[in-house]
Amino acid sequence: MLTQDELSTIEQNPYRGDYPLLSANPDLAFLDSAATAQRPAVVLDAQRHFYETMNANPLRGLYRLSVEATEAIAQTRDKIAAFLGAVDEAGKPCGSQVVFTRNASESLNLVARTLGRSVLKPGDDVVISIMEHHSNLIPWQQICRETGANLVYLRMDENYRITPEEVAAKVGPRAKIVSVTQVSNVLGVENDIPMIARRAHEMGAYMVVDGAQSVPHVRVNVRELGCDLLAFSAHKMGGPMGIGVLWGKPEVLDAMPPFLTGGEMIDSVTETDAVWAPVPQKFEAGTQDAAGAYAFGACLDYLDEKGFGALEVRERLLARYLTDSLAALPYVDVIGPAEGERHVGSVAFNVRGIHPHDVASILDMNNVCIRAGHHCAQPLLAYLGVENGATCRASIAFYNDKSDIDALVDGLAKVWEVFHGRD
Amino acid sequence: MDVTSLYNAEFMDHVAHPDYKYQMENPTCTHEGVNPSCGDELKFSVRLADDGTIDEAAFTGRGCAISQASADIMSDLMVGRTPEEAIHLCDLFERMVRGEVTDEAELEPLEDAEMLKDISHMPARVKCAELAWRTLKEMLEARAAADKDEKGA
Numbered sequence: 001m002l003t004q005d006e007l008s009t010i011e012q013n014p015y016r017g018d019y020p021l022l023s024a025n026p027d028l029a030f031l032d033s034a035a036t037a038q039r040p041a042v043v044l045d046a047q048r049h050f051y052e053t054m055n056a057n058p059l060r061g062l063y064r065l066s067v068e069a070t071e072a073i074a075q076t077r078d079k080i081a082a083f084l085g086a087v088d089e090a091g092k093p094c095g096s097q098v099v100f101t102r103n104a105s106e107s108l109n110l111v112a113r114t115l116g117r118s119v120l121k122p123g124d125d126v127v128i129s130i131m132e133h134h135s136n137l138i139p140w141q142q143i144c145r146e147t148g149a150n151l152v153y154l155r156m157d158e159n160y161r162i163t164p165e166e167v168a169a170k171v172g173p174r175a176k177i178v179s180v181t182q183v184s185n186v187l188g189v190e191n192d193i194p195m196i197a198r199r200a201h202e203m204g205a206y207m208v209v210d211g212a213q214s215v216p217h218v219r220v221n222v223r224e225l226g227c228d229l230l231a232f233s234a235h236k237m238g239g240p241m242g243i244g245v246l247w248g249k250p251e252v253l254d255a256m257p258p259f260l261t262g263g264e265m266i267d268s269v270t271e272t273d274a275v276w277a278p279v280p281q282k283f284e285a286g287t288q289d290a291a292g293a294y295a296f297g298a299c300l301d302y303l304d305e306k307g308f309g310a311l312e313v314r315e316r317l318l319a320r321y322l323t324d325s326l327a328a329l330p331y332v333d334v335i336g337p338a339e340g341e342r343h344v345g346s347v348a349f350n351v352r353g354i355h356p357h358d359v360a361s362i363l364d365m366n367n368v369c370i371r372a373g374h375h376c377a378q379p380l381l382a383y384l385g386v387e388n389g390a391t392c393r394a395s396i397a398f399y400n401d402k403s404d405i406d407a408l409v410d411g412l413a414k415v416w417e418v419f420h421g422r423d
Numbered sequence: 424m425d426v427t428s429l430y431n432a433e434f435m436d437h438v439a440h441p442d443y444k445y446q447m448e449n450p451t452c453t454h455e456g457v458n459p460s461c462g463d464e465l466k467f468s469v470r471l472a473d474d475g476t477i478d479e480a481a482f483t484g485r486g487c488a489i490s491q492a493s494a495d496i497m498s499d500l501m502v503g504r505t506p507e508e509a510i511h512l513c514d515l516f517e518r519m520v521r522g523e524v525t526d527e528a529e530l531e532p533l534e535d536a537e538m539l540k541d542i543s544h545m546p547a548r549v550k551c552a553e554l555a556w557r558t559l560k561e562m563l564e565a566r567a568a569a570d571k572d573e574k575g576a
């Protein structure tokens with residue numbers, strides 16, 4: 001239960017006004033930020049500012065505008081590196097460790113197709129977890145099929161934890177790549193990545209982390225995580241859609257072959273051969289979404305200005321209030337830990353005997369947006385054995401407040417009433 | 424959209440007390456339909472009379488309220504129809520839920536199924552509403568094609 005002070009914190013909302021879509025829809029309870037977050041005005045303005053004042057093809061032109069566009073991308077790389085704690089001894093951000101992609105899915109495909117294809121041999125193991133989003137599952141399924149490697153799943157215990165014993169049992173000497181999500185996009189639980197990374201490295205395997213659901217909500221420090229590669233999307237944290245990141249240790253990125261080839265990723269080309277540009281350009285064929293990168297930089301500035309630590313604390317309170325409110329409804333089953341403090345952003349649930357799609361449609365008619373379905377995690381839902389292979393999922397961000405969650409609770413009462421009448 | 428424009432008492436009665444949800448004995452043909460993204464599964468059976476009309480229709484399966492109610496409403500509509508009429512009604516229903524036909528007079532042959540016309544404002548749910556109709560249509564078309572082959576041979 002939240003204290004009176006904590007309740008009063010989430011009753012106030014100093015952020016909503018920064019978001020044009022939320023301001024234009026005062027009655028909307030947007031509880032689907034795990035699918036995509038809303039964007040603050042500063043991000044939208046930055047996107048426009050780029051095209052209005054510095055639009056040119058980055059990297060190529062020798063004139064001032066193109067140099068400015070190139071600078072804008074380089075600065076965002078540094079901001080991202082600083083955000084992830086990827087800094088050198090002097091505390092300077094290592095922007096060259098930041099590769100731009102379209103989204104976390106593309107980052108993970110890149111890793112599977114380059115690192116996976118070059119290191120995997122028949123009989124090797126790729127270890128993922130049962131709670132992966134399809135984005136961190138299908139690329140590995142495909143590459144294992146291609147290379148003859150085995151796909152091994154870490155399974156969670158009855159408390160939704162991947163235990164050190166499970167990791168020791170599954171990550172053995174045959175493991176070459178371990179790729180695990182830091183936060184489940186369905187259950188909202190956080191995995192112990194430092195523990196898994198230690199074991200992976202002891203066995204000589206690479207450690208890849210899907211940070212799509214963690215980077216927006218918890219302070220991620222790549223050094224503390226101990227991972228080799230980290231993938232995430234800008235759009236889940238308030239940046240533009242269509243820009244994502246692959247962060248990597250320099251020696252790992254250097255050793256990986258390129259993914260897409262073409263313009264801007266080469267040093268020199270002859271009729272028969274090509275020499276790759278250094279990282280990160282090696283992985284960025286073709287014209288990049290420079291405006292998107294610039295706007296993502298504005299998003300990180302916004303998060304810094306608001307104080308990421310304070311936002312994280314607020315989201316923890318909202319997640320606890322959400323979990324407690326759902327658990328208090330007699331006709332709702334929370335799928336995942338009952339403890340609110342174990343939920344990062346998301347809480348999955350079902351309304352007893354009612355299909356999640358009906359729940360979502362009726363909530364929609366009451367101005368409440370949630371996700372319903374398999375959440376791109378079909379193996380997880382099959383493993384959990386939930387009815388229809390589907391659940392509802394409510395997810396929060398710091399721009400939510402108590403009234404959004406109360407609207408969900410009222411909406412769920414209406415859902416129950418539609419199916420069962422008034423008690 | 425108001426909740427009761429779709430999830431009203433009549434609709435909910437089809438969900439809670441479907442008349443046609445049972446395992447049919449000795450059906451003429453049976454066909455399965457699925458919506459993999461929803462987990463909706465439906466097995467639809469018909470028995471044809473000697474004159475070729477649908478004598479009995481029934482379904483089993485699981486899924487959301489819309490897929491279940493739609494199957495029950497459709498079953499009721501189909502009894503006594505020829506396969507050609509049934510296929511025509513399936514087409515009309517499909518066009519209604521996709522918002523391609525809105526004229527009340529044109530929708531009249533759908534009788535009670537017209538209560539699902541607001542689905543056209545819920546694009547994510549169109550495939551739920553269509554499942555039974557798509558399944559029946561596939562079954563009858565496959566049967567018609569098989570008959571033709573037989574006669575042609």
